[in-house]
Amino acid sequence: MKLLKFGGTSLANAKKFLCVADIIEKKNKKEQIAIVLSAPAKITNYLATIIEKNTNNNEILKNVSLAENIFIELIKNIKKTQSFFAYEETKEKIEIEFKKLKKIINDIILINKCPENIQPIIISRGEILSVVIMKNILKSRNYRVTILDPVKYLLAIGNYLNSTVDIKESKKRIEKINIDQKNIILMPGFIAGNIKGEPVLLGRNGSDYSAAILAACINAHSCEIWTDVDGVFTSDPRIVSNTYLLESISYQEAMELAYFGAKVLHPRTIEPISQFQIPCFIKNTNNVDSRGTFIGEKKDSEKKILKGVTHLDNIVMFNISGSCLKDQGKTISRIFTLFSKKNINIILVTQSSSENKINFCTLEKDADHVSMIFQKEFKLEIKERLLSNLNIIKNLSILSVIGSNISQKYNIASKIFSSLGSLKINVLAIAQGSSNNSISVVIKRKNILKAVQNVHNRLFFKKKIMNVFLIGIGGVGKTLLRQILKQKDFLDQKNIKIKLRMIANSKKLLFSDRSISLNNWEEKFKQSKEKFNFEILNKLLKDNSNSKSVVIDCTSDDFLSKQYINFISSGFHVITSNKKANTNSLKYYNDIRTTVLKENKKFLYETNVGAGLPVINTLQNLFNTGDRIISFKGILSGSLSFIFGKLEEGMSLSESTKEAKKLGFTEPNPFDDLS
Template sequence: MKLLKFGGTSLANAEKFLCVANIIKQKKDVEQIAVVLSAPANVTNYLVTIIEKKIQNNKILETINLVENIFVELINNILKIQSDFNYQKIETIIKKEFDELKSIIHGVVLLKQCPDSIRAIIISRGEILSVFIMKSILECKNHSVTLIDPIENFLSIGNYLDSTVDIPESKKRINKIKIDKNDIILMPGFIAGNEEKELVVLGRNGSDYSAAVLASCLNAHSCEIWTDVDGVFTADPRIVSNARLLKSISYQEAMELSYFGAKVLHPRTIEPISQFKIPCFIKNTNNVESDGTLICEKNNSEKNFLKGVTHLDNIVMFNVSGTSIKYVGNIIPRIFTTLSRNNIKIILFTQSSSENKIIFCIMNNEMDKVLSSLNKEFQLELKDKLLNSFQITNNLSILSVIGSNIYQKHNVASKIFSSLGEGNINILAVAQGSSEHSISLVIEKKYILKAVQKVHDAFFYNKKIIYAFLIGIGGIGSELLAQILKQKQYLDEKNIIIKFLAIANSKKILILENTTKLCNWKNDFKQSNETFNLKFLNKFIKKNHFSNSVIIDCTSDQYLSEQYVNFLENNFHVVTSNKKANTSKFSYYKNIRHTAYKNNKKFLYETNVGAGLPVIETLQKLFQTGDNLIRFKGILSGSLSFIFGKLEEGVLLSQATREAKELGFTEPNPYDDLSGIDVARKLLILAREVGYEIELKDIKIEPILPIDFKKCNSVNEFFLQLKKLDTFFLNRINKAHNIGNVLRFVGTIENKGECYVKIEEININDPLYKVKNGENALAFYTNYYQPIPLVLRGYGAGNKVTASGVFSDLLRTLS
């Protein structure tokens, strides 16, 4: 015999009721089955709400009618699908049940109290009606059905609302029932009877517990719990998107998972099936073909000894301290006895003898009762100052890692601590060793979702994830996205996932909700109506600080560059092509680096000098090994490299500049390139990298354009002005050419930190002689590289190489 149990979500509407009936039929064709049913989804919640007076008295009848209409609509819709359904009979039963219910609740309202015995009757109506409806559906399909009355046959011990079934006695009673071997056995879950044959209910997840008990009583060879998920996952898939389905877990692992918050089965459900060694499958009525998860005595199919990360919310932590704790042998038993006397369950308990401290955790809704009980029990100790006033910490959660013999594995705790440390999540208490199958930690509730994701990734996810926020979608930003899309296969092979949280420009933002789908980002961005500003940005980054979050700045915005310290303090790496931060005041330059170091975050800006060339990284590695700069000279502007190369070929200055602009080498207004300020900024960055504490104003610039050259309001006006210099530069080029030299716009750093930018005549023996067509070249004369310098040469301008450098920096955040 096999037992099937169907939860409320599996019975939410007519289609699902009939789907369950089909599953029952298919199983019955193989062997005899017994079925336990819950109330349809939300019905019990509505009934509990009425009793707990969470609605006003004048709306109680309205809520009862709402529940009644759920059942009436349900059978109406069943009739539409199954025309021979005995609608009249079931409608009469429903009306009778709700007439009685209205009468009971009317009495409760008049008396202004609801005894537990009456409460049990009210909240169990849904299960009883589910069974009547299913019985009628099955009988219409010519199946013979035997109903088991749990009030008569499940002897329960305990109170009206949270009873425990006496399995041996219940088994004797059920064995006396004459059940034809061809019959389908039906029973409402959640319900049992006490010695006086009064209805009682079985507490939280009572229907699952009913199913486990009935399986034990009927000697079922297996049990199937049908719900709305495929089985047991390594974490709640609603919280952790990469949670994976477990093929099997042991009874003890399932017990630990459910005890610490997993919505699988209640520990009480597992007790009967583990006692009688009944295998139990968790299955999905929405995905009947799924194998589900097997809960059994020994778990041999899963290679990973770890089974899941779960959490329990609404936890309160009590801190008991004082000199009397020295006599801990007396205090601890009294705490346990006091809480046990009041039916209060301790979730987690730790003790520190050196600090005279005891810590235990309970559920938030029991806090007042616990405080009152402890104050009464320890009133003398509190009065005599032997104990301090009880300290209570609210808004906590417990995170637990579950697995087989977890306490024997040396690296589990260290992985948990390191992953939480990376997320700057403090651990308030730890419990390990009390269970062979779990390690539990208390943390603040506001961090729990982040903590679960981080710990789960550390144990179950071998992919490296970058959570990216891109600001600036001009030439560089757009090209960066194109390159990431192009490299998807490579990233997949390297187990790297880049998840863009958002893409923004100066006006609006596209929220991508943690997706990796970028194919249609331009279209989606056009349709976005979300305005982007600093206030929105700060709110967004505080909400979305994942373990490897990165702000990518592909703008040239000064104001945005001034936010880097804020980004780093909020646990974001910063990757930028924007030179403004590194060329601002030296105090801010130092502050960025100090903040990055303090928060263990990366500030990467390789493209600030040389676009895609590995200039900064090379320089940093040189000086990490003890090298020192003697002298530097270089061509640091791709646009000016192109322009001066064209001048060498006889092209006029204005025409060469126009060509450079059309190729995207220059700034929107080429005046900014020809002013020399861009080269000065790059030279400043290099000078600071080698240790010179200088400002931009300290760099001497010999401009390409004359001092009296008018800065124009428009690009067209600029080119008209520039034509006036064509003859002057043509003559200067020819003069240099006549003696075998070329003109180059060069940035130089001397040994004492003197920096200057100017046009120089370069001879054939100089490493910068052949540099043109948009190339950059950087010659470093150091203790290790002299008299022949270390030269880095390559394209230093253009969206493709700059985006490539940003992409490379982005991947470096994983190291």
């Protein structure tokens, strides 16, 4: 038997519901299948607002109506294309469920709170109605269906909102059911039942966990998680533009990826499929033919050590210090036993080598609770100064690199820290998983996006990626872009990839999160409606700086040249054909070079003299090898060389200057060459 689970985005509308039904129908032709369904997209969010304390009564009723309308509209559209679909029967069932829901809501409004045992009843309506709709779609196609009630058959242990399923007992219950082998099994995800037979939730986004549990209970030979992406990627494609799909990952790697923030998987999903050695596939309902990602036993042929860069947001870190932390682990044991009893998840722990200080991270939502119970439990130790008060650092994120035995690779950690160092990102704590499959660092939340991007590029790509922000698209700028396009094959051979992120002139700019095509940039630039000013430019550069970004100035603008120090301080290299920065005051000239040394950036200006010939680079190399200049003779201006040559031929200064400008040899204002 095979198990298939479909998420909310795969059931977002009638078309997607029918697409899922097609997948089920196709799979069922080969073998018996069991299906676990989530609520349609947005439904759970609407229902969750009912139990939120700060939601007013009007908002509650509005969201309930929105949820009901989504279901009614959904089945109306199914009826249009699905013959024999039991529309009236389904509509009646939806109306009954929402009538019950509205009665519960009236009671909640009356007592001004929602008891915990009622919350699962409210929030799980979406999953239950998904099963009702899918059952009637399949029945209209002449398939027989058996619905499993998870409240009855999955025994859960824990609280009402975040329980864990007892697989052994649940398996016994399901084995007692006599299910016809020709029937398709349907079960709503996200819920189970406690020992009293009350509905409980399996944690937010727990339908994946439900699927893994059911797969174990029915001895499924494989489990497929169907979502709206092709599988597990090396990072979040919404953040990192050049991620790639992982063909396979081990159970342990999948667990680490999920735990540290990979959105495709629920963290607890991996435990049952790993325990019972059930192969799992992550598939895409929008791209049925995609191979997806295989999760299972590690293959000997798998040569890729690194599997992903993930991140967790909304993290806080606590620091505790004191002499009693050296008491052979007794105090530390008390601390974490206390948190475990209070159901507080400790995400990451580090301890100083002196053993008198520990750091640990939790989610922000648990911060106040952690502080309160710690102060209460260790009141005496704090009073006697054996322990310090909790020091809390907020607004943090955890960046994690996941792979197979990555601790055995000497250069992975160094690449992580050099990538962060190049962005001037301070690491607050470091931890390595006991499985040797992860390295995690705690950093400020404001830096997490560029940190993930930079670390991912550093670890997963041999190519040197250069993000180019070009200002000035006159003769020099256009020629530069043509040259980059022409040299593409050569750059590929050198493992260099140039990503044109921004093009700007004095009137407007064109920006891309990924890369502007060099084949049609002029057309795209004409279509751009983004106006240019220095405030917009500086914000854009600040938001998109990383160690591989460069500003190229192909203008002769004096004000722009005075921004170079800001650009370099923001993390950009600067390349310029603009002479103004080097012919400004001596102080500014020296300040640029001081900033370059401080920030470890490049300031390149070869085209300032010698008509672009490598004069400056040659001289600098001579200096670097110990040579010194005794004397220097010559005209280092290509413009003046041309003009003087024409003067010798008898042409007037004005005419020779006009011709030089016409041929593109001078600055836009020839006065800059002649002054």
